[in-house]
Amino acid sequence: MTNTASVSGSLEPDVTARPARSEPRKRRYRRGQLFGLAMLAPTLIFVSVFFFAPIILTAVTAFTNMTSATGITGGAYLITPTVVRELQQQGFAPALVQALEQQVIHVDDATLAAAREAGVAENFLADIAANLSGRQFASERDFERELKQFQSRPRRIRDLKLAIEPFTESILNQRFGNRADATAAVYSVAPDVTPAELDTVLKNSYTGWVWTTENFAKLSADKESLRVFLNTVFYVSTTLAFNVLVALFMALALFYLPPTTGSVFSALWLLPRITPVVLYAVMWKWFTWDNGFIANLAGYLGLPSFNYMKGSVPTAWTIVILVNGFVGASLGMILFSGALRAIPRQQLWASEVDGASRLQQVRCIILPQLRWPIMFVTCYQALSLVGSYEQIWLTTNGGPGRTTTVWSLEAFRTALLNYSGNLQYGMGAAMALVLVAGGLVVSIFFLRLFRFNDLVEKPRIEL
Amino acid sequence: MAILHKPVVAFGAVLLGAAAVNAMAEDYTITVWAGGTNQTSHYRVDAIVMAAELLEREASVLGEDLNITVESQVWSGWDDFKQAVTLAAESDTLPNIIVSGHEDIGPWSQAGAIRPIEDYVDFDAWPLNQLYDNLIDVASYNGQIWGIPQDAESRVFFFSKPKLKAIGYSDAQINNLSERVRSGDYDLYDMLDDVKKMQDEGVVEAGMGFAPRPTNGPDYWQFYQSFGGEMVDADSGKLVFDEQAMTDMYQFFVDAVDMGVVPRTYLGLEWDDWHRNVAAGNYGAWHGGTWHYSQWTASFGLTDFFDNVSYSLIPAGNKAGHANAITHPLVYLLSSSGSDDDAAIAAELIAIASEPRINSLHAVESGHLAIGADQVTVPLYANDYWTSEATEKLLPYANAIPNNADFGIYWDAMFQGLEAAWTGASSVEQAVSAARNEVTSALGSGVIVR
Numbered sequence: 048m049t050n051t052a053s054v055s056g057s058l059e060p061d062v063t064a065r066p067a068r069s070e071p072r073k074r075r076y077r078r079g080q081l082f083g084l085a086m087l088a089p090t091l092i093f094v095s096v097f098f099f100a101p102i103i104l105t106a107v108t109a110f111t112n113m114t115s116a117t118g119i120t121g122g123a124y125l126i127t128p129t130v131v132r133e134l135q136q137q138g139f140a141p142a143l144v145q146a147l148e149q150q151v152i153h154v155d156d157a158t159l160a161a162a163r164e165a166g167v168a169e170n171f172l173a174d175i176a177a178n179l180s181g182r183q184f185a186s187e188r189d190f191e192r193e194l195k196q197f198q199s200r201p202r203r204i205r206d207l208k209l210a211i212e213p214f215t216e217s218i219l220n221q222r223f224g225n226r227a228d229a230t231a232a233v234y235s236v237a238p239d240v241t242p243a244e245l246d247t248v249l250k251n252s253y254t255g256w257v258w259t260t261e262n263f264a265k266l267s268a269d270k271e272s273l274r275v276f277l278n279t280v281f282y283v284s285t286t287l288a289f290n291v292l293v294a295l296f297m298a299l300a301l302f303y304l305p306p307t308t309g310s311v312f313s314a315l316w317l318l319p320r321i322t323p324v325v326l327y328a329v330m331w332k333w334f335t336w337d338n339g340f341i342a343n344l345a346g347y348l349g350l351p352s353f354n355y356m357k358g359s360v361p362t363a364w365t366i367v368i369l370v371n372g373f374v375g376a377s378l379g380m381i382l383f384s385g386a387l388r389a390i391p392r393q394q395l396w397a398s399e400v401d402g403a404s405r406l407q408q409v410r411c412i413i414l415p416q417l418r419w420p421i422m423f424v425t426c427y428q429a430l431s432l433v434g435s436y437e438q439i440w441l442t443t444n445g446g447p448g449r450t451t452t453v454w455s456l457e458a459f460r461t462a463l464l465n466y467s468g469n470l471q472y473g474m475g476a477a478m479a480l481v482l483v484a485g486g487l488v489v490s491i492f493f494l495r496l497f498r499f500n501d502l503v504e505k506p507r508i509e510l
Numbered sequence: 511m512a513i514l515h516k517p518v519v520a521f522g523a524v525l526l527g528a529a530a531v532n533a534m535a536e537d538y539t540i541t542v543w544a545g546g547t548n549q550t551s552h553y554r555v556d557a558i559v560m561a562a563e564l565l566e567r568e569a570s571v572l573g574e575d576l577n578i579t580v581e582s583q584v585w586s587g588w589d590d591f592k593q594a595v596t597l598a599a600e601s602d603t604l605p606n607i608i609v610s611g612h613e614d615i616g617p618w619s620q621a622g623a624i625r626p627i628e629d630y631v632d633f634d635a636w637p638l639n640q641l642y643d644n645l646i647d648v649a650s651y652n653g654q655i656w657g658i659p660q661d662a663e664s665r666v667f668f669f670s671k672p673k674l675k676a677i678g679y680s681d682a683q684i685n686n687l688s689e690r691v692r693s694g695d696y697d698l699y700d701m702l703d704d705v706k707k708m709q710d711e712g713v714v715e716a717g718m719g720f721a722p723r724p725t726n727g728p729d730y731w732q733f734y735q736s737f738g739g740e741m742v743d744a745d746s747g748k749l750v751f752d753e754q755a756m757t758d759m760y761q762f763f764v765d766a767v768d769m770g771v772v773p774r775t776y777l778g779l780e781w782d783d784w785h786r787n788v789a790a791g792n793y794g795a796w797h798g799g800t801w802h803y804s805q806w807t808a809s810f811g812l813t814d815f816f817d818n819v820s821y822s823l824i825p826a827g828n829k830a831g832h833a834n835a836i837t838h839p840l841v842y843l844l845s846s847s848g849s850d851d852d853a854a855i856a857a858e859l860i861a862i863a864s865e866p867r868i869n870s871l872h873a874v875e876s877g878h879l880a881i882g883a884d885q886v887t888v889p890l891y892a893n894d895y896w897t898s899e900a901t902e903k904l905l906p907y908a909n910a911i912p913n914n915a916d917f918g919i920y921w922d923a924m925f926q927g928l929e930a931a932w933t934g935a936s937s938v939e940q941a942v943s944a945a946r947n948e949v950t951s952a953l954g955s956g957v958i959v960r
Contacts (some may be wrong), residue, residue: 468611
């Protein structure tokens with residue numbers, strides 16, 4: 048220690064003076080860091096709660112068999128006649144099966160005491176004890192009919208039913224909130240049950256969800272998955288091409304138009320973007336439906352007049368692509384228009400002096416400088432399209448049949464909305480997880496395609 | 511000691527005590543959610559409002575001060591409604607009373623979202639003791655009665671009388687058609703031949719000969735039964751996937767498409783378009799429900815139904831099957847949300863709402879059928895020609911889809927396969943195979959494949 052101190056002291060003679068000067072700087076640095084974190088905190092919380100948490104929950108749910116029948120928050124143990132029948136079919140001993148399903152109502156000192164403890168009125172208990180002591184009943188309905196004969200019976204039927212419960216010996220159709228209670232219940236009616244049998248009983252009677260990888264196995268084995276996947280690829284690629292190309296065309300057209308005319312067209316082109324999605328979809332329905340504008344126009348022109356939204360697969364796809372395409376194209380047009388204004392006009396003037404046509408200007412001057420916005424729009428729109436289903440849901444609803452059903456719509460229906468009310472949260476989450484993975488692949492593809500690293504590279508010279 | 515008692519909650523004692531001390535004011539707010547409810551079926555909720563007023567009056571007669579506020583929310587469709595109920599169950603914000611299809615009893619009882627109503631009402635007392643036993647069975651699952659039937663109906667096959675006449679049917683033949691259907695003498699392929707003839711002779715437009723239900727629904731199980739399919743095995747209680755019946759059923763709709771009497775892109779047609787075409791007499795044959803009668807006559811301008819429409823069971827598809835109908839009763843269910851006391855009041859309201867006179871208001875206005883034996887003696891119901899006809903000629907042959915927690919998975923797979931075959935996305939064999947694989951991989955030994 049001593050040596051080291053002396054060496055450092057000899058090399059840096061003023062080191063002892065340094066802490067006094069550097070301490071405030073470190074404090075300032077730390078304070079700056081804390082201030083930065085404080086400023087970022089709302090964003091971090093927001094991103095964690097609304098971005099990471101849903102993704103993590105989706106990933107977790109994807110590995111479960113959660114449905115509307117199992118619930119989300121956890122299950123109970125419920126031995127039902129269906130469970131008993133399953134156990135019987137699995138070869139359980141008849142005595143054990145009988146113990147699990149038997150329901151007996153006793154009237155004796157013990158059950159009378161239990162009823163008293165539960166708060167059943169004394170005069171009613173006195174009538175029960177006097178008239179039914181020592182008797183057994185095979186069903187609650189029979190016992191209830193006997194009790195109804197007493198003047199002292201509770202007037203409300205619910206109170207009468209509650210009074211019956213202390214006399215009932217059965218674990219059938221009882222919900223036990225945890226495994227320990229369910230185990231105790233099974234032992235109470237079947238003390239000789241083996242651990243293996245008990246485990247099977249509890250497994251069969253559990254109503255909640257369990258961990259599983261079957262969702263992914265089913266998705267990979269199901270041919271319908273492939274069909275929906277191909278639908279999605281077709282939908283995303285065609286709509287994306289429409290979005291970007293039309294947006295680019297519109298932005299260029301408006302760029303060369305006189306400013307006033309350009310502004311009017313620009314404002315009109317924004318209508319699909321600013322119209323509420325439901326209203327937008329309803330307008331498309333009116334436009335394409337039976338007796339709608341297109342059907343009438345087609346009839347007038349001698350063309351087939353039918354429901355163009357759902358009447359045929361090609362027209363349904365066309366409508367789906369147009370409905371989504373116009374929304375995306377209006378956003379792209381705004382971004383491209385902004386980027387076009389950033390191009391130095393001198394370059395265009397110089398090219399005109401050199402005799403360049405408009406097409407040559409676009410090809411050689413404008414497009415190379417629009418690489419970044421084109422990449423952004425393409426990437427953003429592709430990811431939006433992969434996950435979007437609202438317009439399809441509200442227009443063709445995936446039809447006719449399931450021909451325009453895309454992956455995100457199918458995931459939504461599976462997890463959250465279908466006619467039979469059979470909501471499969473686990474399977475829907477697995478589909479959503481596949482969608483997230485697909486989105487990542489698409490993102491990486493576009494970043495590589497547009498050489499994202501080159502675009503964000505630091506300038507090689509100081510300006 | 512092998513005795514286990516159901517948990518008796520502390521407020522049970524309070525309730526029992528409260529029965530004796532009856533002078534205290536009691537205020538309840540009972541919420542009701544109903545799916546599939548339109549302007550002709552508002553009594554699903556209004557009956558509960560009427561019941562609340564009656565219960566308050568009964569309490570008043572006994573010297574009690576009972577105040578019940580009924581709050582309600584209705585949905586016209588089923589998808590949104592079932593989503594709302596399922597998500598409300600997860601957040602414990604369910605209404606006290608849910609009006610839904612009986613098939614929801616399976617999953618919702620497993621999830622603990624509903625309480626067995628038999629714990630709250632007296633099935634030995636009027637009006638519940640006069641409810642039809644088969645409807646009580648439909649509202650039961652795992653040995654417990656979970657709901658009270660809110661209505662009953664029958665699914666019906668309809669023919670256009672003018673179109674039949676135009677292809678040579680006499681009045682007597684038209685009148686005898688429902689009997690031919692019932693006996694199996696006239697089957698689904700006879701129907702396809704007739705509607706094809708209507709199209710060929712220009713009586714109906716191309717593709718308008720046959721108009722099945724345009725969306726998913728229990729109706730399509732009728733066609734499965736028409737070809738001999740069974741939904742559930744009576745002995746084991748397991749679901750049944752009958753490959754031959756499913757194949758024949760899919761093939762029937764593919765044949766209908768190939769004959770040009772129904773479009774390949776038909777599924778997904780808007781309900782309003784379908785109703786308008788029915789009311790305008792544009793279809794040759796179609797199928798729907800008894801309640802559609804009231805929609806066509808009340809909302810779509812059909813004024814001379816009996817002069818224009820002939821009705822029957824769903825015809826048999828082949829010799830393996832039989833003419834049939836499915837009844838799909840809605841049921842009043844008690845949710846597990848709220849206190850036991852709230853549930854007791856809600857259950858009493860449901861029982862009162864099931865009284866024949868009150869239920870007849872709903873039955874007649876909405877075209878539904880009686881839920882109990884006494885209802886057919888209520889003049890309003892007995893004098894209604896359509897409900898009487900449907901009660902006598904259709905309901906006795908109707909069965910119901912099974913209450914089974916897994917039936918929804920089977921149902922989705924069946925309809926997905928049908929869509930795939932119908933639209934030509936898959937061959938019939940591929941569609942049946944995909945549906946079978948879907949069902950067996952999801953349900954394992956819970957389904958029997960025949």
